[in-house]
Amino acid sequence: MVSVLQAIKASNTHQLCTVILHADGLSVRWEDESKSLQASVFLRKELFVEYEVPWLRKEFGLQLGLLVDTLHVFTAGTAELVLRYPGANQELICEMTEEGAGGVLCTYASLDSMEVEPPRDLVGFWEGPESFFLVPGAMMKEVIDDMEWGAVSKSVEVLMQRSPPRIVLSSRGIGGLLITLPVGQLTSVQCATPEVRQIYKHKHLKTAFAHLPQSKDASASMGTKVTLDSQGMIKVSHMLSLGGAEARGGHYTSEAAYQDSQRVAEQQRVSMVQFLILPEDAGEDDEL
Template sequence: MSSSPAAVADDSPDLVCHLDSIHGMVDALTSVRWKRHQDVVLEISEHGIVVIVEESGCLQAKVYLKRELFVFYEYTAEGRPRFGMSLDLFVDGLNIFSALGPATVVEIRYPGPDMELVLKTVDFPNGSLYAAIRTRIPDTISWDYNFEPTGNVPISFTVKSAVLKETIEDLEWPGSSIQIVLQPDPPSVTLRGDGHGELQIDFPYYASTDLLIAFQCDRRIAYWYKYKFLRATTSNIPASVLKDNRGSKLTIGRGGMLKIQHLVSVGRPGAPHPHGDNFGQPSRIAYIEFYVKPEEDDTPINDS
């Protein structure tokens, strides 16, 4: 990343957008930052920006940044350009702009003069701050998450995000796996840690709807997942999500593919926005999705 007072070239960029909630964007991107020195692939389109992170062909995360999250969004490219970059530099670069104050608006432009992703202050009273982050041609995503529901009734449950994070941390065991079991009668979810003996955590649906917000299951199903991959899905949930007591949805698809969804608010409280009202700003939500493959030697139960 470099900074310079030089002006940004205006040679027909594919994307120019303005962001007025840098902190919210940092929260969303940090959600998929489970280790140092991660690379991401950005895909841009007329609908918004998708940020994709992958680990060892077993864990994939996506951050969906709809165009409604931005106060201005202009897209002129054909197709859906993709480019790779450092997630660390992207987050650190945005953090530099967030230090300028909550009212700061940042322009995101791609490509810059040398195919960089360009960040620049908009109408800043004390001059201009400019940063350019080097991009690269992305490697092909090495696996297709190919998420398909199992049967006619999707197997899913929604639990408070803070409870999910705490539960996974409580089942920690180096190099271990966690089994997730859903059964319809009585309706419940069990997370069982390998290496802990009899240690398991149960969520009976009717006994505690404050924790297990929603539940949908018509047959017993169970799969094992690597602990380190499950922990990555919750390790950096933003404090704002935990404070707001939001829920995270977990869905088990065909073959045991696990999808975990979080919602992160991207908007300045009280700030006017052309795509949503100021009460809750329903359109200004970033969708975070994780896809986790089950253990290869697992024997599925009732996966049909």
């Protein structure tokens, strides 16, 4: 969970986030000050050993950095981490008890929650038709990192062409940098119009890609889908495998059944990280 949350780490250390508990899972969401970037993580209830929410929906605010740092302490442990909300003073309580050779170790933390205005769900503003492409997350991360070199103007233009399929990212500053994504690495490119062209703030794109966990970590990025809607809002979704999918017992009658069950098991260990970024113009015009 930590590496998933790290994936949405904000550049602003005091970024507040909203934790939303509902019947089928837990999500953590935060919105940039400029309101043109929104990041969220969704963890389905199947990812938890036990998941119980007595409310239909409950929201509370936390400091994202603190949440990540606190959970990071627990990653050293090997036992189950219990998260409880609310405590006596509306705080989030984390507890872990380990029994090892050296003795019993009990780690506990409490995080003060605060009132936050629940961020709008930008998904509600989504308008079709959409254009999208699938790309390995690590490659995108490199591309965006390279963009920094040229991005004196602090914005990056994304251009998608239908035929031949071509995706170009460019930044203009002192000199310019143009990166064409290798077509071979892309899967299912789809363009709603013959050409889609939008400009985004580089720092937002960087937030969306920079903190992706590396494959050497426990949770690897499995794939990234970049989608643009007709208004130019861009959606970046990373599928992150949480790893640790325990081998399940039982015998499989056929190879297909085995593969099926593997796929199901894998799906259960996947969490979704999503970023929504408004194009530069829209974000400034609306002054939301």
